[in-house]
Amino acid sequence: MSKLTIQQKFKDKLEELEANLAYQKGANNCAASTLTNILDVIGIEDFHYYNMAIPLAGGFGGFRSKNKWKGPCGAVCGGCAAIGIILGGQEKIKDKDMAKVYLKAAEFVENFEEQFGSTTCQELCGIDFGDPHGYIEYTTKKIWEKICHKYVIWAIKEVQRLCKRQLKKIWS
Numbered sequence: 766m767s768k769l770t771i772q773q774k775f776k777d778k779l780e781e782l783e784a785n786l787a788y789q790k791g792a793n794n795c796a797a798s799t800l801t802n803i804l805d806v807i808g809i810e811d812f813h814y815y816n817m818a819i820p821l822a823g824g825f826g827g828f829r830s831k832n833k834w835k836g837p838c839g840a841v842c843g844g845c846a847a848i849g850i851i852l853g854g855q856e857k858i859k860d861k862d863m864a865k866v867y868l869k870a871a872e873f874v875e876n877f878e879e880q881f882g883s884t885t886c887q888e889l890c891g892i893d894f895g896d897p898h899g900y901i902e903y904t905t906k907k908i909w910e911k912i913c914h915k916y917v918i919w920a921i922k923e924v925q926r927l928c929k930r931q932l933k934k935i936w937s
Contacts, residue, residue, distance in 0.1 A: 770933075771807070771932045771933055771936050771937045772929070772932075774807075775921070775925045775932075778802060778805065778921070779918065779921060779922060782918055782921070783918060786914045786917060787909065787914040788910065792909075792914075793904070793909035793914075794818070794839060795822050795840040795913050795914075795917050795920075796818040796819065796821035796822040796839030796842045797814075797815045797818040797821075797822065798839075798840075798843070798914075798917045799818075799839065799840045799842075799843025799844050799847065799917045799920045799921060800815075800818045800842075800843035800844075800846050800847050801814055801815050801818065801843075802917070802921055803843075803847040803851075803924055803925075804847065807851065807932070807936045809850070814846075818839070818843055821843065822839030822842070822886070823836070823839065823892075823894030823899070823900070823903075824836025824838070824839075824885055824886030824887055824894055825837070826895075827886075827887075827893060827894030827899055828895065829895050835885040835886065835887050835888070836885065836886055837874075837884045837886065838884055838885065838886045838889050838890075838916055839886065840877075840916035840917050840919070840920040841874055841877055841884050843917075844870075844873050844877070844921075844923065844924050845870040845873060847924050848869050848870050848873060848924060848927070848928060849866055851924070851928045851935070851936065852866050852928065853866075854935040854936075855935075869927055869928070873920075873923055873924065873927055876923055877916075877919070877920065877923070880919060881919075890903070890912050890913055891908070892906075892908060
């Protein structure tokens with residue numbers, strides 16, 4: 766039996782997600798779904814990452830700054846977190862390598878914005894998670910099934926594309 770390449774593992778994961786993600790029970794958190802599905806591909810399974818990513822969805826839980834800045838899509842947050850893990854490998858990222866990680870994350874976010882026209886959760890899905898009824902509206906209108914799962918799939922594909930060399934070098 767041959768060992769699957771990292772690219773084949775991504776391909777298999779993406780096929781599975783494209784077929785099922787919109788309807789998976791408990792998957793409707795874009796930050797956690799993005800991060801943990803990528804981590805699953807590279808062989809990291811730890812519920813702490815899932816728990817850590819949960820509050821990053823909904824634009825940092827519906828955060829709005831005093832200047833009206835709104836939080837980013839969870840798929841953006843989860844993708845950036847995955848980039849850090851992928852580029853860090855099995856060690857803590859060294860100071861001299863942080864700029865590379867920042868630049869790769871910035872490229873990812875820029876590409877997301879170019880693809881979808883925004884990076885903010887509320888602009889992308891139309892739900893204000895800062896409103897106590899936001900999550901109820903999100904589930905009632907089936908926004909995950911209709912819209913948000915697509916951001917997760919795109920983010921996973923883009924992280925794979927941007928980190929292809931590092932995935933092969935560090936995680937194969």
